[in-house]
Amino acid sequence: ETGVTQSPTHLIKTRGQQVTLRCSSQSGHNTVSWYQQALGQGPQFIFQYYREEENGRGNFPPRFSGLQFPNYSSELNVNALELDDSALYLCASSSTSGGRETQYFGPGTRLLVL
């Protein structure tokens, strides 16, 4: 069983650019959630995808968008980057067993916006 992987590990962009972050789910998981973790803060929920459909969204603007593919891997896209978008972006995959969900996290992508 392979764990959640994310790419790239680090990324530097300038304000106004667009970025795409990628996530491969843990084997057997059909749900992917994305979180933003600013320095010194806990992760903040961006959105969740279940079977290729958005299945819930946190308090993030529409310039944060995502996709989930048939193999359950996922992308997070951020348009018109702002300095405050600098953060660690975490992907978590999950499945539900016995009515209970457990989310397993990837190592994260650290984004710096200059």
Add this chain to the structure above:
Amino acid sequence: AQRVTQPEKLLSVFKGAPVELKCNYSYSGSPELFWYVQYSRQRLQLLLRHISRESIKGFTADLNKGETSFHLKKPFAQEEDSAMYYCALIILTGGGNKLTFGTGTQLKVEL
């Protein structure tokens, strides 16, 4: 709206001393609570969940609905327990099951 509060940013204890990491939550329904841990240079990983009522690496946590707390405890701290600990709750809704995290407590176990 749901909220998780971890009042201590840093907790420093000596090896062998008891540990208690505090977590309080606010949520009108019945939440499911978790403790996640992040060791140095490692990914965030699940430590325990209140539903399981288990002890992991000597840690336990009891949900107190009256005090809306889910404190993490260990009777004797070990050096390898030094890490960042996050308390989180999950709300099971029809619109996605999102984890709401606290700001985390850095546990430092000194020799």
